[in-house]
Amino acid sequence: MQPDLAHRIVIVTGAGSGVGRATAVALAARGAIPVxxxxxxxxxxxxxxxxxxxxxxxxxxxxxxxxxxxVAHLIGATISTDRTIDAIVHAAAVGLYGPVESYDLARWRETFDTNLTALFLLSRAAIPVMRERGGGSVIAIGSGAGKQGYANLAAYAASKHAIIGFMQSLAEEVRADNIRTSVVNPGSILTDFGGRSAAEKAAAAAADPGKRYLRPEDVADAVVWLLTQPSHAWTQEMNLWPW
Ligand SMILES: NC(=O)c1ccc[n+]([C@@H]2O[C@H](COP(=O)([O-])OP(=O)(O)OC[C@H]3O[C@@H](n4cnc5c(N)ncnc54)[C@H](OP(=O)(O)O)[C@@H]3O)[C@@H](O)[C@H]2O)c1
Known part of the structure; x- marks a missing residue:
């Protein structure tokens, strides 16, 4: 049976822009209540x-x-308002660009704190709630840079690789509680992320037909699909490339 998203409480991080915003809108259009x-x-x-x-x-x-x-306050406030948490979609992230030798330690830590540690904190706080309600979903937006390292992207790529290891381990721990974990690894997306605006990326793509981008809505559709898969099916990892 396909799960129904109506009235589902889904915490969406990074929801003020790009992929997070598109995901929140797509979920709400299916009747979910995004936080x-x-x-x-x-x-x-x-x-x-x-x-x-x-x-x-x-x-x-x-x-x-x-x-x-x-994070503890966010989870507590969600439970007092809505009594439950059905899913988390962690789309918040920051990038760090340049060669390793140029990195500032504080920026390195900020990259890991936002991209990886926040996912740990959210999962740690929400999983007992999901277990209590009989199941749930944790979805992390990874990256193509979580599958392959690139020059001038070491901190970001390492944080996104780490998400996959974290989520594979978490999956083994919570599977018996009917909690599904998934990572979506998108290629380049038309958002303001990565040092160039969406408009600049679109202009670059118009000038070079070989350069292709996903739209944030493509990633949002993938998240909706993951959350509405039949209850007997589980997609652990999805690599989503521009075509
Ligand atoms: N764009 C791409 O080409 C691309 C490719 C592959 C994967 N991704 C991934 O897709 C996801 C969404 O990125 P996007 O392209 O939509 O970029 P984006 O528009 O810059 O979204 C990032 C969001 O993260 C939030 N954020 C950053 N630090 C935060 C913090 N400490 N606490 C709470 N929220 C924080 C930002 O909001 P505030 O500044 O208001 O906090 C922002 O809304 C990210 O995980 C990114 O790594 C992007």
Whole structure:
């Protein structure tokens, strides 16, 4: 039987922009209630307004996911408002660019804290809630750079490789609790991530037909698909490339 997303409480991180926003909108369009998380309030409010414009529902919960207490507060506030957590989609991330020898330690740590440790903190806090309700899903947005390293991308690539190892281990721990874990590894996406704006990327693609991008909605569709797979099926990892 295909799971129904109506009234499902899904924590979506990075929900103020790009993939996180598209995912929150797509989930709300299917009747889910996304909990919108990011550091800045304004972009989250804009996502919520887009959802409310078509009659959808969303919660706005600004939080800095590098902060253990902020993650605990986010999970606690979600439970007091909605009594449950059905799924987490961790799309928040930062990039760090340049050769290894140029890296500042604080920026290296920020990359791992946002991309990987936040996923650990969210999972640690939400899994007991999911176990109690009889199951759930944890979805991490990885990257093509989580499958292959690239020059000038070592910190980001390492953090995205680490997500896969973390999620493979977590999967073994929570499978018996009916909690499914999935990583989506997209190639380049038309968002403002990565030092160039979506408009600049689109202009580059227009000038070079060999350069292709996914749209944030493509990743959102993949997340919706993962969350609505039949309950007897599990996609652990999905590599999603522009075509
Ligand atoms: N764009 C690409 O080419 C590409 C390719 C492969 C994979 N990805 C992955 O796709 C995901 C989404 O990226 P995107 O392209 O949509 O980029 P984006 O628009 O820059 O989204 C990143 C989001 O993360 C949030 N964020 C950053 N640090 C945070 C923190 N400490 N606490 C809470 N939220 C934080 C940001 O919001 P605030 O600044 O308000 O906190 C922002 O909304 C990321 O995991 C990225 O690695 C992107």
């Amino acid at each position: 919108l998380v990011g550091r800045r309030l304004d972009p989250l409010e804009q996502t919520a307004a887009a959802i409310r414009a078509f009659g959808g529902e969303a919660r706005v919960m600004p939080a800095d996911l590098r902060d253990e207490a902020a």
